[in-house]
Amino acid sequence: MIKGVLFDLDDTLYDSSSFADRARREAIKMMIDAGLKATEEEAYNVLQRIIKQKGSNYNKHFDDLVKAIMGHYEPKIITMGIITYHNVKFALLRPYPDTIKTLIALKKMGLKLGVITDGITIKQWEKLIRLGIVDFFDEVITSEEFGLGKPNKEFFEYGIKKMDLNPDEAVYVGDRVDKDIIPANDVGMHAVRILKGKYKNLDGNCAYEVNNLFEVVDIIKKLKKS
Amino acid sequence: MIKGVLFDLDDTLYDSSSFADRARREAIKMMIDAGLKATEEEAYNVLQRIIKQKGSNYNKHFDDLVKAIMGHYEPKIITMGIITYHNVKFALLRPYPDTIKTLIALKKMGLKLGVITDGITIKQWEKLIRLGIVDFFDEVITSEEFGLGKPNKEFFEYGIKKMDLNPDEAVYVGDRVDKDIIPANDVGMHAVRILKGKYKNLDGNCAYEVNNLFEVVDIIKKLKKS
Known part of the structure; x- marks a missing residue:
């Protein structure tokens, strides 16, 4: 579930x-x-x-x-x-065209949402506020706050715990195979790779890959059924 | 002169x-x-x-x-x-209503212009650029760059030297008696106090005091004649 x-x-x-x-x-x-x-x-x-x-x-x-x-x-x-x-x-600075639509759809499905990001706490919050999406998230977890960044598994485990979830109840969405997908899978989360940004053409073996964020909604619908 | x-x-x-x-x-x-x-x-x-x-x-x-x-x-x-x-x-952020008018008038009189300011170099330059007045100045001297700030006399002496002036050839304009007027007079400059900002009501014995920047032009005209 x-x-x-x-x-x-x-x-x-x-x-x-x-x-x-x-x-x-x-x-x-x-x-x-x-x-x-x-x-x-x-x-x-x-x-x-x-x-x-x-x-x-x-x-x-x-x-x-x-x-x-x-x-x-x-x-x-x-x-x-x-x-x-x-x-x-x-x-x-603005969200992808389908970012807000995706977050609304996930909220309507009753899901908790969070951010796990490498970076300076205030800078990452500044982006979320300026993007106008900060209020979608129950938790925002930064590497500066935790003291250790990606791809450390402890960082992902800390995030899941803060969200009060078990790993198999959580989906992780990120663009990097090395820093996002592999560690998320390693801790037992479902991981979706989004093919955006400067690493989008790098090889990587992922169970779920999407070109646009909104495709995540369908993947989660299928996962919820299974 | x-x-x-x-x-x-x-x-x-x-x-x-x-x-x-x-x-x-x-x-x-x-x-x-x-x-x-x-x-x-x-x-x-x-x-x-x-x-x-x-x-x-x-x-x-x-x-x-x-x-x-x-x-x-x-x-x-x-x-x-x-x-x-x-x-x-x-x-x-914008200059006083008569700042640019004053700087133009002083330039037309053939005077060299400079800034001596306490603060972080990049922050002070940012203000000058955003105010649109940076190109009026032959030299911009900051306490961070010099390593010592106001009211140290060495800081004022360094500024005068960078401008290639003798102290009695230079007028200093500032709002603080303790940090601007006294040390400028001590190194032999003519000093004008502008009655602006949070220190404008403090007592202080100054040879020249102005309510608005443009009055500096007349003071310098008189000093040039003497």
């Missing part, structure tokens, strides 16, 4: 990768206007390398970019990048 | 105190809507105490407010406060 659904956030409930990428490209254009001595492609490649090395939650990407290209610190150029990045990201 | 003018930023070139205060009040209202168990006045008083204890650049004011009132961490309420505070602050 399925009683609850837990979701990954970034690239599962909204388009994170492509929005962030578009915001970074706009930021670079403004930085070049402000005096950054590089072509858009050069700057973009340096920025990608910095993000890869330092992770996406590092908060000095643009500082490092300017230092790498100019050889010194230039507050005006850095600040222009940061402002533009945030303005564009917030301007683009 | 006056050759340059250096400005304080917050409350001298734009209304910082009142905008921040209004943004905090709006943030508190939204936090109460989101479940903060306090009246607006109670929450406001607790927040004021936290800001006084931790300083205005401390970045966990709203975390501490929620913990003080609720006894525990509530990410939804905290995040609602942070988002509302920033949205309202940016919505209200």
Whole structure:
């Protein structure tokens, strides 16, 4: 008997990768206007390398970019990048077209809903609030709050417990095979992979795969019957 | 012979105190809507105490407010406060009505212009960019960059040197007697106090006092003649 659904956030409930990428490209254009001595492609490649090395939650990407290209610190150029990045990201931020419809349908089925997400607590809540979907969720669990992130099984077990569910009563929906699907299956949850975001073309053996979030509703209907 | 003018930023070139205060009040209202168990006045008083204890650049004011009132961490309420505070602050952010007119007049007089401000470099640059006044200034000097803030004389001396001026060739404009006017006079600059912001009613013995920024233009005209 399925009683609850837990979701990954970034690239599962909204388009994170492509929005962030578009915001970074706009930021670079403004930085070049402000005096950054590089072509858009050069700057973009340096920025990608910095993000890869330092992770996406590092908060000095643009500082490092300017230092790498100019050889010194230039507050005006850095600040222009940061402002533009945030303005564009917030301007683009919205749920997938079928996210809210899906959450409503699941609520109507009487299911508990939750989020299990890697990231900084306040940043992840900010996204949920700005996306207008925060009130659908009974629990929001972040890696910062728990102290350990995906793919640790303890993180998923903590989430299920907070939702007051047994693993086999819970469905997990996420976009990454390595960090979402495998650990969710390992703890005994049903796991659905959504083929969105930058990992959508990676191979992976999953029992359930969907192209759009709303397909999750049908999968859960079938699971509830079984 | 006056050759340059250096400005304080917050409350001298734009209304910082009142905008921040209004943004905090709006943030508190939204936090109460989101479940903060306090009246607006109670929450406001607790927040004021936290800001006084931790300083205005401390970045966990709203975390501490929620913990003080609720006894525990509530990410939804905290995040609602942070988002509302920033949205309202940016919505209200603009120069004083005569700031740009004043900067244009001073530029036309052939003067070098600069900013000497306490604060985090990127945050102060962000304000200058969002205010639309960054390009008026030949130099922007922050306490974070220099490593020492107001009222240290070395900070003012560093600013004058970066502008390539002698102290008696430079006018300093700021709103605080203790942190702006006294140290500027001590290093040999001409200092003008602008009666704005939360310190405007404090006593202080200043050679030049103005109610509005544009009056600085006349003072400098007189100083140039003498």
